[in-house]
Amino acid sequence: MITFDIITLFPNLFNEHLNNLPFKKAIQKGLIKVNLHNLRDYALNSYGMVDDKPYGGGTGMVLMIEPIYKALENIENKQHTILMSPSGKKFDQNKVKELKNLNQITLICGRYEGVDARVEKYLCDESLSIGNYVLSGGELPALVIMESITRLLPGILEKEDASSKESFENDTLEHPQYTRPEDFKGWIVPEVLLSGNHKEIEKWKEENSKKISDTDN
Numbered sequence: 001m002i003t004f005d006i007i008t009l010f011p012n013l014f015n016e017h018l019n020n021l022p023f024k025k026a027i028q029k030g031l032i033k034v035n036l037h038n039l040r041d042y043a044l045n046s047y048g049m050v051d052d053k054p055y056g057g058g059t060g061m062v063l064m065i066e067p068i069y070k071a072l073e074n075i076e077n078k079q080h081t082i083l084m085s086p087s088g089k090k091f092d093q094n095k096v097k098e099l100k101n102l103n104q105i106t107l108i109c110g111r112y113e114g115v116d117a118r119v120e121k122y123l124c125d126e127s128l129s130i131g132n133y134v135l136s137g138g139e140l141p142a143l144v145i146m147e148s149i150t151r152l153l154p155g156i157l158e159k160e161d162a163s164s165k166e167s168f169e170n171d172t173l174e175h176p177q178y179t180r181p182e183d184f185k186g187w188i189v190p191e192v193l194l195s196g197n198h199k200e201i202e203k204w205k206e207e208n209s210k211k212i213s214d215t216d217n
């Protein structure tokens with residue numbers, strides 16, 4: 001069982017996702033547990049202060065270290081703490097496989113201009129970026145990380161081997177997939193996939209997986 005503890009100013013952003021696959025199934029099966037910690041509950045005053053102006057000047061507000069420190073103090077059995085950050089290490093499928101072996105993961109979601117740099121240095125094990133672009137907050141990155149881990153847990157995907165044939169397994173991308181109809185407006189499915197010749201079909205899948213892997217990335 002993996003426990004995800006999420007520190008966020010917007011816990012409501014998670015609810016719809018947690019009520020749908022793969023999270024819903026994983027929670028029901030007792031494979032994951034998700035605790036949402038509202039950073040506002042750890043505010044420094046009755047006005048709910050969690051951010052302040054950056055030292056040295058600059059636009060916007062920065063999340064303060066103290067509310068985050070207090071939120072972390074309230075989390076039991078912490079094992080691995082990750083800051084969501086555009087400047088973090090690039091998140092990929094190898095990192096998913098590494099993280100899925102943990103029992104507890106804390107994800108800290110930044111907002112506004114970001115987070116006091118001491119949070120990453122003194123309170124986190126690592127910081128992760130989901131790509132070279134800037135989002136308004138760490139909530140979507142946290143969901144991306146949680147979902148990619150959750151769908152690899154045993155019993156979540158329909159077929160046992162579904163994840164082993166997916167993109168990024170064995171450093172390849174998955175071959176293109178088709179379903180009915182065979183012909184839509186003259187756009188046809190590759191003939192070999194309709195042939196019933198399993199050897200030829202496997203060969204086509206392998207070749208096309210390789211073709212995509214060689215051109216993409």
Ligand code: SAM
Nearest residue numbers: 084085086110113114129130134135137138141
């Ligand atoms: N001022 C920061 C900068 O230029 O790097 C951007 C802050 S961003 C608007 C607010 C928060 O969203 C960040 O602290 C981080 O938690 C999250 N965030 C934004 N983009 C992200 C990304 N690509 N990967 C992970 N987290 C991201």
